Amino acid sequence: MTDLLQKSLYALALSLVAVSAGNAATLVEPTLHLKPQGGGGRVALTLDACGGKTDTRILSALVENRIPATIFVTGIWLKRNAAAVEIMRAHPDLFELENHGGRHIPAVDTPRKIYGISSAGSPDAVLAEVESGAAALASAGGPAPKWFRGATAEYSPSAIAMIRKLGFKIAGFSVNGDGGSLLGAKQTARRIAAAKDGDVIIAHINQPTHAAGEGVVQGLLALKQKGMTFVRLDDAEDMGNDGTTD
Numbered sequence: 001m002t003d004l005l006q007k008s009l010y011a012l013a014l015s016l017v018a019v020s021a022g023n024a025a026t027l028v029e030p031t032l033h034l035k036p037q038g039g040g041g042r043v044a045l046t047l048d049a050c051g052g053k054t055d056t057r058i059l060s061a062l063v064e065n066r067i068p069a070t071i072f073v074t075g076i077w078l079k080r081n082a083a084a085v086e087i088m089r090a091h092p093d094l095f096e097l098e099n100h101g102g103r104h105i106p107a108v109d110t111p112r113k114i115y116g117i118s119s120a121g122s123p124d125a126v127l128a129e130v131e132s133g134a135a136a137l138a139s140a141g142g143p144a145p146k147w148f149r150g151a152t153a154e155y156s157p158s159a160i161a162m163i164r165k166l167g168f169k170i171a172g173f174s175v176n177g178d179g180g181s182l183l184g185a186k187q188t189a190r191r192i193a194a195a196k197d198g199d200v201i202i203a204h205i206n207q208p209t210h211a212a213g214e215g216v217v218q219g220l221l222a223l224k225q226k227g228m229t230f231v232r233l234d235d236a237e238d239m240g241n242d243g244t245t246d
């Protein structure tokens with residue numbers, strides 16, 4: 001056996017081990033699209049406010065350029081960002097606030113880690129995360145949320161079924177705009193500017209010190225310049241997989 005062949009067989013064996021470990025508790029990362037409209041095209045911008053602060057570069061650009069967005073907020077973020085919430089509430093034609101959970105805990109009902117964050121770990125804890133997020137939004141005034149997006153945007157299928165029973169649609173996405181706000185400005189701008197008719201973009205509005213935020217603004221302005229229309233999730237017919245919207 002050649003050295004090279006031996007090496008590739010070893011790599012193959014390793015990858016098989018990784019695949020079977022993954023199957024033991026399969027999580028899903030659902031996608032969401034809008035019904036394509038043709039013409040100049042139509043996209044939905046969704047921005048997560050997980051915790052931390054507000055990226056005013058993005059918030060100001062949205063207001064100044066009249067770009068509508070769906071903002072997924074946690075109870076933690078709502079508590080610490082009253083000024084930003086006030087700006088969003090002052091522009092109900094631009095901002096739809098939806099449920100990103102009470103404490104930014106992944107909606108996975110078995111104990112495990114996702115990107116280093118501990119999951120809710122039980123059905124009761126998933127319910128508590130979803131309901132406390134909705135309660136936080138209700139106490140901040142404004143309409144009741146209709147959409148939920150869990151921390152990390154990964155779910156166990158059983159958690160999806162529970163959340164749907166509570167009456168929420170689950171917001172996947174089709175364009176990962178900022179790679180968890182960890183990408184550089186150029187790469188973020190390129191990803192967002194490449195969005196096509198029907199895409200649902202995800203990025204973050206809670207990391208004012210990250211370069212990605214600058215790229216979010218550049219990407220959005222490029223899309224606007226191309227004649228793309230922006231809609232909120234409530235304004236368009238949508239199609240999610242994994243049982244998230246039907």
Ligand SMILES: [Zn+2]
Pocket residue numbers: 048049050100104150151152
């Ligand atoms: Zn988040």
